[in-house]
Amino acid sequence: MAVSGVVDTVLLAAASAFVLFAIVLVYRIVAGPTMQDRVIAVNAIGTNAVVVLALLAAALDQPGFLDIALVYGMLNFLMSIAISKFTVERGGVI
Protein backbone atom coordinates (compact mmCIF):
# COMPACT_ATOMS: atom_id res chain seq x y z
CA MET A 1 0.00 0.00 0.00
CA ALA A 2 3.00 2.29 -0.07
CA VAL A 3 2.64 5.45 -2.10
CA SER A 4 5.79 6.38 -3.98
CA GLY A 5 6.61 8.83 -6.71
CA VAL A 6 4.94 11.84 -8.21
CA VAL A 7 2.62 9.87 -10.48
CA ASP A 8 1.03 7.91 -7.64
CA THR A 9 0.52 11.11 -5.64
CA VAL A 10 -1.14 12.76 -8.64
CA LEU A 11 -3.41 9.74 -9.10
CA LEU A 12 -4.40 9.77 -5.43
CA ALA A 13 -5.04 13.52 -5.60
CA ALA A 14 -7.25 12.97 -8.65
CA ALA A 15 -9.12 10.23 -6.78
CA SER A 16 -9.65 12.58 -3.84
CA ALA A 17 -10.88 15.26 -6.26
CA PHE A 18 -13.43 12.85 -7.73
CA VAL A 19 -14.64 12.01 -4.22
CA LEU A 20 -14.95 15.76 -3.53
CA PHE A 21 -17.07 16.04 -6.69
CA ALA A 22 -19.24 13.25 -5.27
CA ILE A 23 -19.64 15.27 -2.06
CA VAL A 24 -20.85 18.22 -4.14
CA LEU A 25 -23.29 15.90 -5.95
CA VAL A 26 -24.89 14.99 -2.61
CA TYR A 27 -26.36 18.51 -2.76
CA ARG A 28 -28.26 17.52 -5.88
CA ILE A 29 -29.48 14.32 -4.21
CA VAL A 30 -30.90 16.31 -1.30
CA ALA A 31 -32.20 19.27 -3.30
CA GLY A 32 -33.87 17.32 -6.10
CA PRO A 33 -36.37 18.70 -7.07
CA THR A 34 -37.58 15.66 -9.01
CA MET A 35 -36.81 11.99 -8.50
CA GLN A 36 -34.95 11.86 -11.80
CA ASP A 37 -32.59 14.64 -10.73
CA ARG A 38 -31.54 12.47 -7.82
CA VAL A 39 -31.09 9.42 -10.03
CA ILE A 40 -28.90 11.45 -12.40
CA ALA A 41 -26.79 12.58 -9.45
CA VAL A 42 -26.45 9.03 -8.08
CA ASN A 43 -25.56 7.78 -11.56
CA ALA A 44 -22.82 10.41 -11.78
CA ILE A 45 -21.61 9.43 -8.29
CA GLY A 46 -21.47 5.79 -9.41
CA THR A 47 -19.40 6.61 -12.48
CA ASN A 48 -17.18 8.71 -10.22
CA ALA A 49 -16.82 5.62 -8.04
CA VAL A 50 -15.62 3.59 -11.01
CA VAL A 51 -13.03 6.25 -11.84
CA VAL A 52 -11.91 6.49 -8.21
CA LEU A 53 -11.48 2.71 -7.97
CA ALA A 54 -9.51 2.62 -11.23
CA LEU A 55 -7.29 5.50 -10.04
CA LEU A 56 -6.68 3.69 -6.73
CA ALA A 57 -5.82 0.51 -8.62
CA ALA A 58 -3.12 2.42 -10.51
CA ALA A 59 -1.90 4.50 -7.55
CA LEU A 60 -1.63 1.64 -5.05
CA ASP A 61 -0.49 -0.83 -7.73
CA GLN A 62 -3.31 -3.28 -7.01
CA PRO A 63 -4.76 -4.34 -10.39
CA GLY A 64 -7.35 -6.42 -8.54
CA PHE A 65 -9.24 -3.22 -7.70
CA LEU A 66 -10.22 -2.99 -11.38
CA ASP A 67 -12.54 -5.97 -10.85
CA ILE A 68 -14.36 -4.02 -8.15
CA ALA A 69 -14.62 -1.09 -10.56
CA LEU A 70 -16.12 -3.37 -13.23
CA VAL A 71 -18.69 -4.82 -10.81
CA TYR A 72 -19.54 -1.34 -9.56
CA GLY A 73 -19.99 -0.01 -13.09
CA MET A 74 -22.35 -2.80 -14.07
CA LEU A 75 -24.46 -2.58 -10.93
CA ASN A 76 -24.57 1.21 -11.09
CA PHE A 77 -26.08 0.91 -14.56
CA LEU A 78 -28.50 -1.70 -13.26
CA MET A 79 -29.53 0.60 -10.42
CA SER A 80 -30.20 3.56 -12.72
CA ILE A 81 -32.28 1.43 -15.08
CA ALA A 82 -34.17 -0.19 -12.17
CA ILE A 83 -35.08 3.13 -10.58
CA SER A 84 -36.14 4.76 -13.86
CA LYS A 85 -38.25 1.71 -14.69
CA PHE A 86 -39.70 1.78 -11.18
CA THR A 87 -40.75 5.43 -11.35
CA VAL A 88 -42.65 4.79 -14.59
CA GLU A 89 -44.41 1.54 -13.71
CA ARG A 90 -44.43 1.32 -9.95
CA GLY A 91 -43.53 -2.19 -8.83
CA GLY A 92 -42.43 -3.38 -12.27
CA VAL A 93 -38.82 -4.01 -11.34
CA ILE A 94 -38.79 -7.79 -11.47
Add this chain to the structure above:
Amino acid sequence: MTTVTTALAVVLTFAVLAALAAILLRDVLNAIIAFGAFSFGISVAWVLLAAPDVALTEAAVGAGITTVLFLVTIAKTVRPAGERLLETVEWRSVAVVAVLVGALLTTVRSLPAVGAADAPVATSRITEYYLQNAYPETGVENVVTAVLAAYRGFDTLGEATVVIAAGVAVVLVLRQEAYV
Protein backbone atom coordinates in the same frame (compact mmCIF):
# COMPACT_ATOMS: atom_id res chain seq x y z
CA MET B 1 0.69 6.77 3.69
CA THR B 2 -0.55 10.25 4.53
CA THR B 3 -2.12 10.72 1.10
CA VAL B 4 -4.06 7.51 1.62
CA THR B 5 -5.24 8.82 5.00
CA THR B 6 -6.35 12.08 3.39
CA ALA B 7 -8.27 10.20 0.70
CA LEU B 8 -9.86 8.04 3.41
CA ALA B 9 -10.95 11.15 5.31
CA VAL B 10 -12.57 12.61 2.18
CA VAL B 11 -14.33 9.31 1.43
CA LEU B 12 -15.65 8.99 4.97
CA THR B 13 -16.90 12.60 4.88
CA PHE B 14 -18.82 11.70 1.74
CA ALA B 15 -20.20 8.56 3.37
CA VAL B 16 -21.43 10.51 6.42
CA LEU B 17 -23.11 13.15 4.22
CA ALA B 18 -24.81 10.52 2.05
CA ALA B 19 -25.97 8.64 5.15
CA LEU B 20 -27.43 11.86 6.59
CA ALA B 21 -29.23 12.46 3.29
CA ALA B 22 -30.60 8.90 3.35
CA ILE B 23 -31.85 9.36 6.92
CA LEU B 24 -33.34 12.83 6.52
CA LEU B 25 -35.07 12.58 3.14
CA ARG B 26 -38.79 12.06 3.72
CA ASP B 27 -39.80 10.15 0.58
CA VAL B 28 -38.58 6.57 0.89
CA LEU B 29 -37.59 6.37 -2.79
CA ASN B 30 -35.34 9.41 -2.33
CA ALA B 31 -33.83 7.76 0.73
CA ILE B 32 -33.11 4.62 -1.31
CA ILE B 33 -31.37 6.69 -3.98
CA ALA B 34 -29.25 8.41 -1.33
CA PHE B 35 -28.43 5.01 0.16
CA GLY B 36 -27.09 3.93 -3.23
CA ALA B 37 -24.69 6.87 -3.06
CA PHE B 38 -23.71 5.86 0.48
CA SER B 39 -22.57 2.42 -0.75
CA PHE B 40 -20.01 4.15 -2.98
CA GLY B 41 -18.35 5.80 0.02
CA ILE B 42 -18.22 2.58 1.98
CA SER B 43 -16.90 0.59 -0.98
CA VAL B 44 -14.04 3.01 -1.62
CA ALA B 45 -13.28 3.14 2.12
CA TRP B 46 -12.87 -0.65 2.16
CA VAL B 47 -10.54 -0.42 -0.84
CA LEU B 48 -8.43 2.19 0.94
CA LEU B 49 -8.28 -0.05 4.02
CA ALA B 50 -6.85 -2.84 1.80
CA ALA B 51 -9.91 -5.12 1.98
CA PRO B 52 -10.81 -5.53 -1.70
CA ASP B 53 -12.99 -8.61 -1.19
CA VAL B 54 -15.23 -6.76 1.25
CA ALA B 55 -15.29 -3.81 -1.18
CA LEU B 56 -16.39 -6.16 -3.96
CA THR B 57 -19.22 -7.47 -1.79
CA GLU B 58 -20.25 -3.93 -0.87
CA ALA B 59 -20.22 -2.87 -4.52
CA ALA B 60 -22.35 -5.84 -5.55
CA VAL B 61 -24.76 -5.81 -2.62
CA GLY B 62 -24.89 -2.12 -1.77
CA ALA B 63 -25.15 -0.62 -5.24
CA GLY B 64 -27.18 -3.27 -7.00
CA ILE B 65 -29.07 -5.87 -5.07
CA THR B 66 -30.12 -3.86 -2.01
CA THR B 67 -31.56 -1.13 -4.21
CA VAL B 68 -33.64 -3.59 -6.22
CA LEU B 69 -34.86 -5.36 -3.07
CA PHE B 70 -35.81 -2.02 -1.49
CA LEU B 71 -37.66 -1.01 -4.66
CA VAL B 72 -39.61 -4.27 -4.66
CA THR B 73 -40.45 -3.68 -1.01
CA ILE B 74 -41.63 -0.09 -1.27
CA ALA B 75 -43.80 -0.94 -4.28
CA LYS B 76 -46.28 -2.05 -1.61
CA THR B 77 -46.22 1.28 0.21
CA VAL B 78 -47.68 4.69 -0.57
CA ARG B 79 -45.76 7.94 -0.79
CA PRO B 80 -46.08 10.31 2.17
CA ALA B 81 -48.56 13.11 1.79
CA GLY B 82 -47.45 16.71 1.54
CA GLU B 83 -44.59 18.47 -0.17
CA ARG B 84 -42.20 18.44 2.77
CA LEU B 85 -38.70 17.41 1.62
CA LEU B 86 -37.03 16.44 4.87
CA GLU B 87 -38.12 14.36 7.81
CA THR B 88 -38.74 16.16 11.09
CA VAL B 89 -35.97 15.41 13.55
CA GLU B 90 -36.89 14.02 16.97
CA TRP B 91 -34.24 15.72 19.08
CA ARG B 92 -34.72 13.54 22.16
CA SER B 93 -33.89 10.45 20.08
CA VAL B 94 -30.88 12.26 18.65
CA ALA B 95 -29.70 12.98 22.21
CA VAL B 96 -29.99 9.30 23.19
CA VAL B 97 -28.10 8.22 20.07
CA ALA B 98 -25.41 10.87 20.68
CA VAL B 99 -24.85 9.64 24.25
CA LEU B 100 -24.62 6.04 23.03
CA VAL B 101 -22.21 6.92 20.22
CA GLY B 102 -20.07 8.94 22.64
CA ALA B 103 -19.88 6.02 25.03
CA LEU B 104 -18.90 3.65 22.24
CA LEU B 105 -16.31 6.07 20.84
CA THR B 106 -14.42 6.05 24.16
CA THR B 107 -13.47 2.43 23.47
CA VAL B 108 -11.87 3.28 20.11
CA ARG B 109 -8.67 4.47 21.81
CA SER B 110 -7.93 1.00 23.15
CA LEU B 111 -8.05 -0.53 19.66
CA PRO B 112 -4.72 -1.24 17.93
CA ALA B 113 -3.81 0.97 14.98
CA VAL B 114 -4.77 -0.16 11.47
CA GLY B 115 -2.12 -2.58 10.26
CA ALA B 116 -0.12 -2.45 13.51
CA ALA B 117 2.46 -5.24 13.78
CA ASP B 118 1.79 -5.86 17.50
CA ALA B 119 -2.00 -6.13 17.14
CA PRO B 120 -3.38 -9.32 18.72
CA VAL B 121 -4.62 -10.57 15.37
CA ALA B 122 -1.13 -10.30 13.88
CA THR B 123 0.73 -11.98 16.75
CA SER B 124 -1.80 -14.72 17.55
CA ARG B 125 -0.71 -18.36 17.22
CA ILE B 126 -3.89 -19.15 15.27
CA THR B 127 -3.09 -16.55 12.61
CA GLU B 128 0.37 -18.03 12.23
CA TYR B 129 -1.06 -21.53 11.94
CA TYR B 130 -3.50 -20.54 9.22
CA LEU B 131 -0.89 -18.57 7.28
CA GLN B 132 1.55 -21.50 7.34
CA ASN B 133 -0.80 -24.44 6.88
CA ALA B 134 -3.77 -23.12 4.90
CA TYR B 135 -2.31 -23.83 1.49
CA PRO B 136 -0.72 -27.23 2.22
CA GLU B 137 -3.82 -28.49 4.03
CA THR B 138 -6.58 -27.15 1.77
CA GLY B 139 -4.97 -26.20 -1.53
CA VAL B 140 -6.76 -22.83 -1.52
CA GLU B 141 -4.45 -19.89 -2.25
CA ASN B 142 -6.48 -17.20 -0.47
CA VAL B 143 -6.30 -17.68 3.30
CA VAL B 144 -9.64 -15.97 3.96
CA THR B 145 -11.34 -18.28 1.47
CA ALA B 146 -9.52 -21.27 2.97
CA VAL B 147 -10.82 -20.44 6.45
CA LEU B 148 -14.35 -19.75 5.27
CA ALA B 149 -14.77 -22.62 2.86
CA ALA B 150 -12.52 -25.33 4.32
CA TYR B 151 -11.82 -24.92 8.05
CA ARG B 152 -15.30 -23.53 8.75
CA GLY B 153 -17.00 -25.34 5.89
CA PHE B 154 -19.98 -26.59 7.89
CA ASP B 155 -20.53 -23.12 9.37
CA THR B 156 -20.59 -21.61 5.88
CA LEU B 157 -22.90 -24.38 4.69
CA GLY B 158 -25.31 -23.51 7.50
CA GLU B 159 -25.16 -19.81 6.60
CA ALA B 160 -25.82 -20.57 2.95
CA THR B 161 -28.80 -22.73 3.97
CA VAL B 162 -30.25 -19.87 6.02
CA VAL B 163 -29.78 -17.41 3.14
CA ILE B 164 -31.39 -19.75 0.61
CA ALA B 165 -34.31 -20.42 2.97
CA ALA B 166 -34.82 -16.67 3.44
CA GLY B 167 -34.66 -16.10 -0.31
CA VAL B 168 -37.21 -18.85 -1.00
CA ALA B 169 -39.49 -17.40 1.67
CA VAL B 170 -39.25 -13.91 0.14
CA VAL B 171 -40.00 -15.24 -3.34
CA LEU B 172 -43.00 -17.18 -1.98
CA VAL B 173 -44.38 -14.06 -0.30
CA LEU B 174 -43.85 -11.90 -3.38
CA ARG B 175 -45.35 -14.43 -5.76
CA GLN B 176 -48.73 -14.00 -4.14
CA GLU B 177 -48.87 -10.58 -5.74
CA ALA B 178 -48.71 -9.78 -9.41
CA TYR B 179 -44.93 -9.45 -9.50
CA VAL B 180 -44.09 -12.64 -11.37
Add this chain to the structure above:
Amino acid sequence: MTPLELLAIALVAAGTFFGFVAVVGIVRLPDLYARAHATSKSDTLGIILTLGGVALVLGADVSVAKTVLLGAFLFVTNPTAAHAITRAAHDQGIEPWTTEDEASAAGDGAKPTEGEE
Protein backbone atom coordinates in the same frame (compact mmCIF):
# COMPACT_ATOMS: atom_id res chain seq x y z
CA MET C 1 9.83 11.46 -15.05
CA THR C 2 9.47 9.77 -18.41
CA PRO C 3 7.36 11.24 -21.24
CA LEU C 4 4.87 8.40 -20.71
CA GLU C 5 4.35 9.44 -17.10
CA LEU C 6 3.91 13.07 -18.15
CA LEU C 7 1.30 11.99 -20.68
CA ALA C 8 -0.49 9.93 -18.03
CA ILE C 9 -0.54 12.89 -15.63
CA ALA C 10 -1.84 15.16 -18.39
CA LEU C 11 -4.62 12.68 -19.25
CA VAL C 12 -5.66 12.30 -15.61
CA ALA C 13 -5.62 16.08 -15.12
CA ALA C 14 -7.77 16.60 -18.23
CA GLY C 15 -10.15 13.87 -17.08
CA THR C 16 -10.46 15.46 -13.64
CA PHE C 17 -11.19 18.80 -15.31
CA PHE C 18 -14.04 17.31 -17.34
CA GLY C 19 -15.35 15.54 -14.24
CA PHE C 20 -15.38 18.97 -12.58
CA VAL C 21 -17.27 20.41 -15.56
CA ALA C 22 -19.83 17.62 -15.25
CA VAL C 23 -20.34 18.34 -11.55
CA VAL C 24 -20.75 22.06 -12.20
CA GLY C 25 -23.28 21.18 -14.89
CA ILE C 26 -25.27 18.87 -12.64
CA VAL C 27 -25.37 21.40 -9.81
CA ARG C 28 -25.89 24.62 -11.80
CA LEU C 29 -27.96 23.79 -14.90
CA PRO C 30 -31.65 24.73 -14.68
CA ASP C 31 -33.52 21.47 -15.11
CA LEU C 32 -33.32 17.70 -15.39
CA TYR C 33 -32.99 17.50 -19.17
CA ALA C 34 -30.12 20.00 -19.18
CA ARG C 35 -28.40 18.20 -16.30
CA ALA C 36 -28.57 14.92 -18.22
CA HIS C 37 -26.26 16.51 -20.80
CA ALA C 38 -23.61 17.08 -18.14
CA THR C 39 -23.59 13.47 -16.98
CA SER C 40 -23.88 11.87 -20.42
CA LYS C 41 -21.32 13.97 -22.31
CA SER C 42 -18.86 15.71 -20.05
CA ASP C 43 -18.69 12.95 -17.46
CA THR C 44 -18.16 10.29 -20.14
CA LEU C 45 -15.29 12.26 -21.67
CA GLY C 46 -13.75 12.71 -18.23
CA ILE C 47 -14.00 8.96 -17.59
CA ILE C 48 -12.40 8.05 -20.91
CA LEU C 49 -9.50 10.47 -20.38
CA THR C 50 -8.90 9.38 -16.78
CA LEU C 51 -9.04 5.70 -17.62
CA GLY C 52 -6.58 6.37 -20.45
CA GLY C 53 -4.16 7.81 -17.91
CA VAL C 54 -4.74 4.84 -15.61
CA ALA C 55 -4.02 2.43 -18.47
CA LEU C 56 -0.74 4.22 -19.20
CA VAL C 57 0.32 3.99 -15.56
CA LEU C 58 -0.57 0.31 -15.28
CA GLY C 59 1.64 -0.53 -18.27
CA ALA C 60 1.35 -3.40 -20.73
CA ASP C 61 -0.52 -6.06 -18.82
CA VAL C 62 -3.87 -7.83 -18.65
CA SER C 63 -5.04 -4.98 -16.40
CA VAL C 64 -4.80 -2.59 -19.37
CA ALA C 65 -7.31 -4.82 -21.18
CA LYS C 66 -9.57 -4.56 -18.13
CA THR C 67 -9.22 -0.77 -18.10
CA VAL C 68 -10.09 -0.56 -21.79
CA LEU C 69 -13.07 -2.86 -21.20
CA LEU C 70 -14.16 -0.62 -18.31
CA GLY C 71 -13.89 2.46 -20.50
CA ALA C 72 -15.83 0.86 -23.37
CA PHE C 73 -18.52 -0.33 -20.97
CA LEU C 74 -18.97 3.10 -19.38
CA PHE C 75 -18.85 4.73 -22.83
CA VAL C 76 -21.93 2.70 -23.74
CA THR C 77 -23.84 2.59 -20.46
CA ASN C 78 -23.41 6.14 -19.14
CA PRO C 79 -25.33 7.88 -21.94
CA THR C 80 -27.79 4.97 -22.02
CA ALA C 81 -28.59 5.41 -18.34
CA ALA C 82 -29.02 9.17 -18.78
CA HIS C 83 -31.33 8.51 -21.72
CA ALA C 84 -33.39 6.00 -19.72
CA ILE C 85 -33.71 8.40 -16.78
CA THR C 86 -34.80 11.34 -18.94
CA ARG C 87 -37.23 9.13 -20.85
CA ALA C 88 -38.78 8.07 -17.54
CA ALA C 89 -39.07 11.77 -16.64
CA HIS C 90 -40.72 12.52 -19.97
CA ASP C 91 -43.17 9.64 -19.48
CA GLN C 92 -44.10 11.16 -16.16
CA GLY C 93 -44.87 14.45 -17.87
CA ILE C 94 -42.05 16.62 -16.56
CA GLU C 95 -41.86 19.64 -18.87
CA PRO C 96 -38.47 20.86 -20.13
CA TRP C 97 -37.31 24.22 -18.85
CA THR C 98 -37.73 27.08 -21.34
CA THR C 99 -36.84 30.75 -21.38
CA GLU C 100 -39.57 33.42 -21.27
CA ASP C 101 -39.35 34.02 -25.05
CA GLU C 102 -39.69 30.38 -25.96
CA ALA C 103 -42.60 29.90 -23.57
CA SER C 104 -44.52 32.86 -25.01
CA ALA C 105 -43.68 31.80 -28.57
CA ALA C 106 -45.03 28.34 -27.87
CA GLY C 107 -48.12 29.92 -26.31
CA ASP C 108 -48.78 32.22 -29.32
CA GLY C 109 -48.34 29.68 -32.06
CA ALA C 110 -49.75 26.24 -32.47
CA LYS C 111 -49.69 24.10 -29.36
CA PRO C 112 -46.52 21.99 -29.36
CA THR C 113 -47.30 18.50 -30.54
CA GLU C 114 -47.62 15.97 -27.79
CA GLY C 115 -45.63 12.77 -27.91
CA GLU C 116 -47.69 9.98 -29.39
CA GLU C 117 -47.53 7.35 -26.67
